[in-house]
Amino acid sequence: MNADNKTTARHGGRRRGAPPADRRLDRQAVVTAARDLIAQDGYARFSLRVLASTLDVRPAALYNHVRDRDDLLDAVAEWLVAGFELPEDEGDWLSWVRQVARRMRERLREHPHLADVVLSRSAAGPARPALVRGFIERLVRAGVDPAIAHAGWHAVLDIVVGAASQERARGNDQSEVFDSTLQLVAAGLQSAASRPPDGAFVTLLHAHPTVWDG
Amino acid sequence: MNADNKTTARHGGRRRGAPPADRRLDRQAVVTAARDLIAQDGYARFSLRVLASTLDVRPAALYNHVRDRDDLLDAVAEWLVAGFELPEDEGDWLSWVRQVARRMRERLREHPHLADVVLSRSAAGPARPALVRGFIERLVRAGVDPAIAHAGWHAVLDIVVGAASQERARGNDQSEVFDSTLQLVAAGLQSAASRPPDGAFVTLLHAHPTVWDG
DNA sequence: ACCTGAACACCGTTCAAGT
DNA sequence: ACCTGAACACCGTTCAAGT
Numbered sequence: 001m002n003a004d005n006k007t008t009a010r011h012g013g014r015r016r017g018a019p020p021a022d023r024r025l026d027r028q029a030v031v032t033a034a035r036d037l038i039a040q041d042g043y044a045r046f047s048l049r050v051l052a053s054t055l056d057v058r059p060a061a062l063y064n065h066v067r068d069r070d071d072l073l074d075a076v077a078e079w080l081v082a083g084f085e086l087p088e089d090e091g092d093w094l095s096w097v098r099q100v101a102r103r104m105r106e107r108l109r110e111h112p113h114l115a116d117v118v119l120s121r122s123a124a125g126p127a128r129p130a131l132v133r134g135f136i137e138r139l140v141r142a143g144v145d146p147a148i149a150h151a152g153w154h155a156v157l158d159i160v161v162g163a164a165s166q167e168r169a170r171g172n173d174q175s176e177v178f179d180s181t182l183q184l185v186a187a188g189l190q191s192a193a194s195r196p197p198d199g200a201f202v203t204l205l206h207a208h209p210t211v212w213d214g
Numbered sequence: 215m216n217a218d219n220k221t222t223a224r225h226g227g228r229r230r231g232a233p234p235a236d237r238r239l240d241r242q243a244v245v246t247a248a249r250d251l252i253a254q255d256g257y258a259r260f261s262l263r264v265l266a267s268t269l270d271v272r273p274a275a276l277y278n279h280v281r282d283r284d285d286l287l288d289a290v291a292e293w294l295v296a297g298f299e300l301p302e303d304e305g306d307w308l309s310w311v312r313q314v315a316r317r318m319r320e321r322l323r324e325h326p327h328l329a330d331v332v333l334s335r336s337a338a339g340p341a342r343p344a345l346v347r348g349f350i351e352r353l354v355r356a357g358v359d360p361a362i363a364h365a366g367w368h369a370v371l372d373i374v375v376g377a378a379s380q381e382r383a384r385g386n387d388q389s390e391v392f393d394s395t396l397q398l399v400a401a402g403l404q405s406a407a408s409r410p411p412d413g414a415f416v417t418l419l420h421a422h423p424t425v426w427d428g
Numbered sequence: 429a430c431c432t433g434a435a436c437a438c439c440g441t442t443c444a445a446g447t
Numbered sequence: 448a449c450c451t452g453a454a455c456a457c458c459g460t461t462c463a464a465g466t
Contacts, residue, residue, distance in 0.1 A: 017447020018449040025449085048440065060442080061450050069440065120334055122379035151394035155373060158395065162372030165336035180365035181372065187409075188402025195401075231466020232430040239430085262459065274461080275431050283459065 027065040043116040093142035241279040257330040307356035
């Protein structure tokens with residue numbers, strides 16, 4: 001009824017220029033909001049436009065903090081894998097490996113919608129190299145050949161991701177299959193580590209002059 | 215200039231009703247065209263609208279032969295995996311397993327854009343159960359326990375898909391890593407198959423009362 | 429049965445204008 | 448520096464009207 005704020009109150013109380021500094025976004029806020037939105041409503045329902053509306057902002061505003069949709073989703077995916085940490089290294093190295101695998105799987109299962117993001121884009125996030133190094137170092141410290149340890153990392157990663165994909169595609173729980181497959185990989189690791197480098201394993205042992213490059 | 219076909223020649227020579235029987239689509243034609251389009255231009259550029267235009271048809275026409283986009287992409291993905299066949303079973307079972315893994319990987323690498331479809335939706339196509347059965351039967355015939363063979367199938371599948379995903383995400387070739395990981399799985403398979411069922415492997419041996427259900 | 433026309437309800441992204 | 452308004456060039460899907 002009073003007409004003193006007719007320029008500022010148009011369009012739902014939002015002026016045209018930049019808002020006051022305490023109502024501005026930053027990249028962190030955008031990524032966090034995207035993460036929470038996907039975790040709640042699922043990856044399929046996610047779009048930049050609904051994200052913008054939950055942030056009470058026009059879609060174009062997001063581009064001040066994020067290069068594009070892919071950049072944003074990479075950041076969300078990275079959050080999930082970056083939150084994973086290797087367990088303490090107690091006990092024998094082989095059961096430690098099994099523990100790593102189970103924990104990785106657990107992390108994906110705790111956030112199924114965010115796991116969808118990771119699985120659908122299999123992004124090689126910048127957070128992973130430290131994990132690979134930590135994994136290999138633990139095994140090398142226990143006397144395992146670096147090349148075998150490296151292969152072990154990939155095998156573990158593959159069966160964790162594979163089980164998660166299967167669970168996404170079909171509905172049913174894949175825990176038993178996962179346990180069996182993990183058991184198989186563990187047996188391979190033990191066998192390869194305890195066997196002298198004969199025959200079939202020469203290539204494995206010498207194929208990677210530098211194993212620290214991811 | 216002549217006005218005798220003014221009703222049939224509107225809109226680029228296409229009438230409004232159904233076309234003559236020889237110019238109609240069927241599901242096969244739609245799936246094949248989608249497959250070729252993705253194989254050529256890549257999965258990212260694919261849409262129902264450009265598919266329709268290559269078929270010289272309006273987008274809505276596709277819905278006479280395909281339930282929706284997902285249904286179509288499932289069919290495309292299935293084509294790739296259905297085209298894979300197990301090798302002849304000659305030689306020892308372990309090198310046969312390695313051959314299966316290398317062939318699966320080869321098939322994905324032959325059609326990288328179609329592999330994108332498979333990897334992004336990890337569809338459990340109806341063509342796979344026969345493959346699983348064939349794989350397990352071959353190993354059982356060689357004296358391998360069915361549960362171990364089952365785990366072996368999953369491990370092989372996982373490392374093939376895992377290597378393909380890695381190659382999609384990062385640019386570089388993952389052949390050496392794949393070979394190492396395959397070597398590891400093969401070692402696990404050999405170890406598990408030749409070892410009496412003691413300790414850690416009891417659960418593996420008895421966890422699957424029916425192993426033929428996929 | 430099968431295609432068109434036309435619409436509906438969305439997308440991601442760009443960019444000048446405004447603060 | 449950072450947001451809005453407005454547009455551009457797309458999407459997948461539905462459905463009556465037409466043959």
